[in-house]
Amino acid sequence: MSEYEKVLLKNVGKPNSRQLATYVEGGGYSGAKRALEQTPDDVIDVVKRANLRGRGGAGFPAGVKWSFLPKDREVTYLCVNADESEPPTFSNRVLMEEDPHQLLEGILIAGYATQATVAYLYMRAEFTEQYHIMQVALDEAYNAGYFGKNIQGSGYNLECYIHRGAGAYVCGEETGLIESLEGKRGWPRIKPPFPAIQGAFGKPTVVNNVETLANLPHIINRGADWFLGIGPEGSSGPKLFCISGAVKKPGCYEGAMDFSVRELIESDRFGGGMRNGLKVKAVMPGGISMGILTADELDMKMDFSDPAKYGLLGLGTASAIVIDDRTDIRKVLRNVARFFAHESCGQCTQCREGTSWMYKMTNRVERGLGRLQDIELLGEIPAKMGMMPGLSICGLSDGAAFAIRTIVEKFRSELEDYVRSENDDAVRIALEIAN
Amino acid sequence: MAWKAIDRVNAPTEESPSLSEPLKEKIRGFFDRYPTKRAVLIPALHMIQDDHGYVGWKAMEEVAELLEITPSDVFDTVSFYSHFWTHPKGEKVVMACRSISCDLLGADRVLDECKKVLGIGDHETTPDGKYSLMTEECLAACDHGPCLMINEKMHKCVDPANVRKILEDDANDKLDIPRSNLYDGANRTSA
Ligand SMILES: Cc1cc2nc3c(=O)[nH]c(=O)nc-3n(C[C@H](O)[C@H](O)[C@H](O)COP(=O)(O)O)c2cc1C
Ligand code: SF4
Ligand code: FES
Numbered sequence: 132m133s134e135y136e137k138v139l140l141k142n143v144g145k146p147n148s149r150q151l152a153t154y155v156e157g158g159g160y161s162g163a164k165r166a167l168e169q170t171p172d173d174v175i176d177v178v179k180r181a182n183l184r185g186r187g188g189a190g191f192p193a194g195v196k197w198s199f200l201p202k203d204r205e206v207t208y209l210c211v212n213a214d215e216s217e218p219p220t221f222s223n224r225v226l227m228e229e230d231p232h233q234l235l236e237g238i239l240i241a242g243y244a245t246q247a248t249v250a251y252l253y254m255r256a257e258f259t260e261q262y263h264i265m266q267v268a269l270d271e272a273y274n275a276g277y278f279g280k281n282i283q284g285s286g287y288n289l290e291c292y293i294h295r296g297a298g299a300y301v302c303g304e305e306t307g308l309i310e311s312l313e314g315k316r317g318w319p320r321i322k323p324p325f326p327a328i329q330g331a332f333g334k335p336t337v338v339n340n341v342e343t344l345a346n347l348p349h350i351i352n353r354g355a356d357w358f359l360g361i362g363p364e365g366s367s368g369p370k371l372f373c374i375s376g377a378v379k380k381p382g383c384y385e386g387a388m389d390f391s392v393r394e395l396i397e398s399d400r401f402g403g404g405m406r407n408g409l410k411v412k413a414v415m416p417g418g419i420s421m422g423i424l425t426a427d428e429l430d431m432k433m434d435f436s437d438p439a440k441y442g443l444l445g446l447g448t449a450s451a452i453v454i455d456d457r458t459d460i461r462k463v464l465r466n467v468a469r470f471f472a473h474e475s476c477g478q479c480t481q482c483r484e485g486t487s488w489m490y491k492m493t494n495r496v497e498r499g500l501g502r503l504q505d506i507e508l509l510g511e512i513p514a515k516m517g518m519m520p521g522l523s524i525c526g527l528s529d530g531a532a533f534a535i536r537t538i539v540e541k542f543r544s545e546l547e548d549y550v551r552s553e554n555d556d557a558v559r560i561a562l563e564i565a566n
Numbered sequence: 567m568a569w570k571a572i573d574r575v576n577a578p579t580e581e582s583p584s585l586s587e588p589l590k591e592k593i594r595g596f597f598d599r600y601p602t603k604r605a606v607l608i609p610a611l612h613m614i615q616d617d618h619g620y621v622g623w624k625a626m627e628e629v630a631e632l633l634e635i636t637p638s639d640v641f642d643t644v645s646f647y648s649h650f651w652t653h654p655k656g657e658k659v660v661m662a663c664r665s666i667s668c669d670l671l672g673a674d675r676v677l678d679e680c681k682k683v684l685g686i687g688d689h690e691t692t693p694d695g696k697y698s699l700m701t702e703e704c705l706a707a708c709d710h711g712p713c714l715m716i717n718e719k720m721h722k723c724v725d726p727a728n729v730r731k732i733l734e735d736d737a738n739d740k741l742d743i744p745r746s747n748l749y750d751g752a753n754r755t756s757a
Contacts, residue, residue: 216706219665255706260741262749263746295608314604317646381708463666
């Protein structure tokens with residue numbers, strides 16, 4: 132783990148960090164001004180060179196995404212994804228709560244680079260306080276000429292509106308977000324066409340995460356080489372990590388992507404070690420959709436490439452939930468299964484039925500009414516029911532599959548022991564007969 | 567289940583309020599933010615719910631007319647989102663997080679205590695119309711679980727022993743930061 136000087140969170144805790152004057156005093160909006168003096172292609176170029184990978188979960192390079200926009204387009208929309216609903220992720224909340232202008236400056240830079248005319252900041256409904264903070268900051272930024280017509284005398288026009296969601300995890304998926312923006316149910320769209328070609332209102336659209344955009348002012352100010360110098364190749368730049376669960380210091384921390392899950396838990400810079408002498412039983416290091424690690428797998432590096440070596444879907448939101456050794460794994464399994472069953476939008480049969488089916492089984496298992504074949508099926512459904520990459524409209528079903536499959540595979544013997552130990556249970560036998 | 571909303575199609579049982587002229591004006595004020603009128607629907611529904619406490623049938627019909635879409639388009643959208651309700655709820659809606667971090671920190675005890683203090687179950691409303699209770703998935707404050715949201719206000723690190731005190735506090739749903747009234751209903755009285 133290298134020495135690290137905070138970039139994204141450097142204003143946290145400063146008095147009046149939400150106010151424009153404070154932000155500008157600390158050098159704020161200088162990146163945007165610098166960007167406005169360059170051509171949009173120059174800005175895209177530096178972001179491409181920095182290899183800024185999306186922080187929303189998929190890790191797709193932002194500059195590359197922007198260059199998919201058709202050259203002859205007339206209208207472009209920028210959608211800023213602040214739907215943040217993946218348990219247990221809260222880094223976008225911290226960014227918006229503590230330093231709203233950093234995000235607004237990022238929006239302005241991304242807007243200019245993509246020549247967007249309108250930016251929509253899509254915030255989940257439960258971000259109530261954060262909505263007021265962002266809207267108040269946006270009003271201030273408009274008054275100071277950072278949004279609207281002829282921004283800072285550059286001739287570039289950008290409107291920015293906050294669009295509030297209404298309670299649906301799947302609206303964080305980029306095409307679900309776009310549908311929701313259009314006033315419809317948040318049903319993800321079949322791709323292609325990708326949003327860059329045909330997104331919001333049928334026009335070329337870029338969707339980027341809050342944290343991705345918060346990086347932009349710093350990349351413009353300090354250059355691509357500075358960014359590439361932080362962290363390992365392929366996982367460069369400042370990154371936020373969330374940690375919650377059985378640690379001493381749950382919270383949102385910043386660092387380079389150059390340390391392990393163990394360090395995230397143990398280091399005084401981050402989690403500060405386990406609470407009350409508890410031991411680690413398991414960690415879901417990237418949000419629940421990415422899958423689980425056992426206590427023997429804590430050497431996994433929190434970067435974009437290492438998670439796959441441990442059977443995980445990816446780095447996800449780099450938000451870890453630390454599960455202690457007193458916790459019944461059945462409780463975790465059931466909670467996770469319930470989440471996906473609750474949030475499946477229902478368009479794809481295997482996701483709608485599969486998630487509900489798995490929830491029913493995990494419920495049974497947790498209540499001590501499980502059967503060995505339930506465990507068997509819980510391993511099998513995610514792997515065989517078509518819930519594999521590319522077979523569903525969106526990534527929610529892949530997330531459900533990885534979450535459940537990794538728990539069942541890695542904690543199989545514990546789950547089976549529970550089920551076996553209940554063999555004599557009268558209720559259980561009654562249930563078997565009834566079935 | 568997002569595809570199986572709790573408050574779904576029950577024929578209207580109560581007279582539901584109409585959109586006032588100031589509310590309509592407020593909704594029209596959003597027209598130039600989007601290239602289509604339909605896109606104004608979700609902001610409009612927020613304003614309506616803020617004004618009326620829920621999105622009733624009459625309001626759905628009227629907002630359809632205002633946005634030049636059909637009432638079924640409106641209902642299609644309303645029924646998808648867990649934060650729009652088609653029937654009155656309590657003045658204060660208590661949302662208890664039940665996702666993984668809060669769960670492992672004792673969210674079920676907080677929920678049980680809410681049920682006990684309010685005397686109602688999940689998705690129910692107290693007879694005096696003061697409180698409704700619902701469970702929620704992750705509220706993005708997992709470092710401070712268990713979390714309880716009351717209308718706009720988030721309560722963090724909730725100890726079951728304090729639930730009664732929180733619920734009895736009149737100001738338990740009030741934010742104490744500068745606010746924007748852009749999304750508020752036109753007749754909203756509370757700050
Ligand atoms: C079910 C699902 C939920 C998602 N939720 C979010 C979210 O809340 N926030 C987010 O930024 N990305 C979310 N994503 C990822 C987005 O689809 C998209 O990849 C991302 O917003 C792109 O931004 P980025 O390239 O800057 O990361 C979600 C994806 C899926 C499949
Ligand atoms: S995979 Fe699931 S959430 Fe995604 S579109 Fe299909 S049914 Fe909806
Ligand atoms: S799990 Fe409760 S706020 Fe995230």
